[in-house]
Each structure stands twice: as C-alpha cells, then as structure tokens.
Amino acid sequence: MTAGYAATVMDLLPGRPRLLALGEPTHGEDALLQLRNDLFRQLVEDEGYRTLTIESDCLMGLVVDGYVTSGAGGLDDVMERGFSHGWGAYQGNRDLVRWMRGYNDGRPGPEQVRFAGFDGPLEMAAAASPREVFAALHGYLAARVDAGLLPCTAATLDELIGEDGQWTDPAVMWDPAKSVGRSPDAVRLRLLADELVAALDEQTPQLIPESRESGDREGWNRARLYARTVTGLLRYHHWMADTSPDRLARLCAARDSMMAANLLAIEGPALAHGHNGHLQRVRSEMRMGGALLRWWGAGAIVSAHLGEQYGFVATAVGTIRHRGVDVPAPDTVEGMLYASPRQRRVVDARRFAGLELTARHSPWFGYAPLDPAHVDRADGIAFVREC
Missing domain, CATH: 3.40.50.11550 (Rossmann fold)
Incomplete structure (x- = not known):
C-alpha cells in the first residue's frame, strides 16, 4: 500500500x-x-x-x-x-x-x-434463535434492578422460546409457513422484549453512574447492544413469517x-x-x-x-x-x-x-x-x- x-x-x-x-x-x-x-x-x-x-x-x-x-x-x-x-x-x-x-x-x-x-x-439462509440475546439482556437487568421491575423471569423466556431449531430452520427462508415468527409465543416475546428495553431506558439514571463507578462502562454498552439486537431479531423473524409479495424486501430492510x-x-x-x-x-x-x-x-x-x-x-x-x-x-x-x-x-x-x-x-x-x-x-x- x-x-x-x-x-x-x-x-x-x-x-x-x-x-x-x-x-x-x-x-x-x-x-x-x-x-x-x-x-x-x-x-x-x-x-x-x-x-x-x-x-x-x-x-x-x-x-x-x-x-x-x-x-x-x-x-x-x-x-x-x-x-x-x-x-x-x-x-x-x-x-x-x-x-x-x-x-x-x-x-x-x-x-x-x-x-x-x-x-x-x-x-x-436463516436467523438465530433469540435465546442468547434475551438471556444476556435479562441477565444484565436482573443483576442490577429489582425483580419487580422486570416483565418476566428468565424461565418464562426459555419456555416461550422453546426449541432453538424452530427459529433457525433454513427451510423458513423459502417457506414462511414454517416460521414461528408470528406465533402467539413470538408475539408475546416481542412485547416482553419491548418491556425489557423500556426497563433498561427507565433505569438509565441508576445504571450509567453504576457502570462508571464500577469501571464497567462496557457492560452498559453491551446491554444497549443486546437491546437493539433482541428487538431487531424478533422483527426479522416476524417478517420471515410474512406471506406478502414484499416479504424478501422487508427482510432485507429489517437486516439493514x-x-x-x-x-x-x-x-x-x-x-x-x-x-x-x-x-x-x-x-x-x-x-x-x-x-x-x-x-x-x-x-x-x-x-x-x-x-x-x-x-x-x-x-x-x-x-x-x-x-x-x-x-x-x-x-x-x-x-x-x-x-x-x-x-x-x-x-x-x-x-x-x-x-x-x-x-x-x-x-x-x-x-x-x-x-x-x-x-x-x-x-x-x-x-x-x-x-
């Protein structure tokens, strides 16, 4: 060069x-x-x-x-x-x-x-299961705020997510009927993700000073990454289940x-x-x-x-x-x-x-x-x- x-x-x-x-x-x-x-x-x-x-x-x-x-x-x-x-x-x-x-x-x-x-x-050909990022975001909050401020337990998330293979099945890319992205459990997961992200925002006055005092600013940044990812990933799975002519374009837009x-x-x-x-x-x-x-x-x-x-x-x-x-x-x-x-x-x-x-x-x-x-x-x- x-x-x-x-x-x-x-x-x-x-x-x-x-x-x-x-x-x-x-x-x-x-x-x-x-x-x-x-x-x-x-x-x-x-x-x-x-x-x-x-x-x-x-x-x-x-x-x-x-x-x-x-x-x-x-x-x-x-x-x-x-x-x-x-x-x-x-x-x-x-x-x-x-x-x-x-x-x-x-x-x-x-x-x-x-x-x-x-x-x-x-x-x-596929998207990840939301389990990893849900666990990371929930775990971050559970370790720092009162349990009563969280919308659910980790066990509830695991139960709603179910088997990871149903989320990652590559057949879903060309057959939206195989997607679980619009199932009742997926709809509830999107609401819970929204509540977890809201809890992260609501607790900002506590969480940011604590991260600075403990020298764990990276922990806060990772939590924000988890929040962006869990909502985006569930949105992507939602469009994986779509049957309209715009499905593939919506998937591209969701990814970008x-x-x-x-x-x-x-x-x-x-x-x-x-x-x-x-x-x-x-x-x-x-x-x-x-x-x-x-x-x-x-x-x-x-x-x-x-x-x-x-x-x-x-x-x-x-x-x-x-x-x-x-x-x-x-x-x-x-x-x-x-x-x-x-x-x-x-x-x-x-x-x-x-x-x-x-x-x-x-x-x-x-x-x-x-x-x-x-x-x-x-x-x-x-x-x-x-x-």
Whole structure:
C-alpha cells in the first residue's frame, strides 16, 4: 500500500468523518481484505481512528474485541467463534486480528483499537434463535434492578422460546409457513422484549453512574447492544413469517436497519467495512427469487442521520479471473479505471459525474459492479486492478 493512502481518502472529504465506510463489490477476496487492512492501519496511525467494524455478527464480534483488547482466548478459537458467514477462515481477517492485538499490547485502554461486528445474528439462509440475546439482556437487568421491575423471569423466556431449531430452520427462508415468527409465543416475546428495553431506558439514571463507578462502562454498552439486537431479531423473524409479495424486501430492510443501528452506536472515528450494497448512500437493489428487491440500506440510513459525518468510499475491481470476471469493457467505470496499470489507487468519484457510461455485467453472481448512474454519490472509489 502506498504511503499516504488514508490521506488521499481524507482529501476527498470535507473533514474527518465520524464513520468512514469502505465498501466492497464482493466478499472474501484477499486483495480487498488486505486493502482494508492497509487503510485501517494508516487511519489508526495517521488520522486517529480507533475502531474497525465489519459486516459480521455483532454478538460474535464481542469475542474478537475481547481478544484484541485483552488477549482473552487463543487466535484460532477467536477466528472460529468471533466471525459469522465464515469470515474467520480468510487470511486477511486473521492478519487484521493479529495486527490489532499486537498494536494494543501494552497500550492503555483509551489508546487501544477496538473491533465490532455491525451485522445482526443472521445468515443468508436463516436467523438465530433469540435465546442468547434475551438471556444476556435479562441477565444484565436482573443483576442490577429489582425483580419487580422486570416483565418476566428468565424461565418464562426459555419456555416461550422453546426449541432453538424452530427459529433457525433454513427451510423458513423459502417457506414462511414454517416460521414461528408470528406465533402467539413470538408475539408475546416481542412485547416482553419491548418491556425489557423500556426497563433498561427507565433505569438509565441508576445504571450509567453504576457502570462508571464500577469501571464497567462496557457492560452498559453491551446491554444497549443486546437491546437493539433482541428487538431487531424478533422483527426479522416476524417478517420471515410474512406471506406478502414484499416479504424478501422487508427482510432485507429489517437486516439493514439493524446494521444501521449498530453503526450509529459506534463511537467514532471508525472505519466500517462491508458490501457496497449495504454501505452506499443510494437505495439498494438485488434480484432474489426472480424478483427485483429495493430497500434503503444501512449506509443510506446512517448518511441521512450523520450527513457529512458519514463518508463512503466504494471499492471497484478490474478482474477476478478465478471467478470468470475478465477485463472490463472500456466504457464502464471499471474499464476506465482499468486503463491505468496501477494495481491499487483511490480516485474522486465525482470525476464520473455526467459521463455516458454503460453498466458492467458480471458472469458471476457473487460480484456486483458499480452502477454508473449513481457512482458519483460515493466520495471516492478505491480500485483494485487484479484480484
């Protein structure tokens, strides 16, 4: 990575954003993960950034954060238990975690770098049971407030949740009739989740001072994470049971809403890394089950809240030859960038405004080229010539 790469990104922005998002057009390519790692290192060393958040399970991310801040656990175990979607198997992510742990070694807490996942506890084919996050939120409150202030016991939650397998059944993705997301027990669970979150809010004058006095500010932050996650997860399961034509679009919107809430909760300055489709400012689109789905993604939501405090750099690639993605046509965004022999560079996205360019089409479903109609809504484009 060329020295000053982070500075080039910052020069494209009106100021240092609270949240800088680096998108990618496909997942799992080592060249893209190494680009992210290099950018984050420079942001930490030169721009004062202290947090990296990626498109991975927000609850599992706590395992990674515990390791990079304290060395808790072994690296192999952390890579297995700290990432969703199989991300822990990628060398680029392993290199990242190892670097973060090494950077933090011997540094006081305020100077350490932190890790977070911003996705919900969701996979493409299924969503998690609400048991873990319900137990975590209820347990936090039960240890700190009078039992009479809680809407139920832990045993009641366990009884209503039932078998975890009924929540995680992958058949639900294509057959809403198999979902328990709108069962009487699920409806009651949503009400109880709302009451638990309300109890957390109501007890804020007690809980925040106690967390400061005990030095357990992280406990409070985790409780807020549990509160966001339990309500979002139950909402996602609710839409899993939907039978309307808008079901899949509502699921996409529910997932991105959870992502946005997690991103907004992060104390900046932070770098977020995920798919362009999640982090872009414009409405997201995807074909699934033969239908064109459209919804507002996490980046669009966060951008609406933060304004200039949200920066977005989209990543584009020239070729992914092992996936059948060959040299781009010269009249595409990627084709114009490919004309330069440089392997990696950052350019101002506004240079493509008003140009008559065609959309690139990928022979591989796992790669999403940039849309020339909206490319100038990014602040910059990070280009990787060969993946």
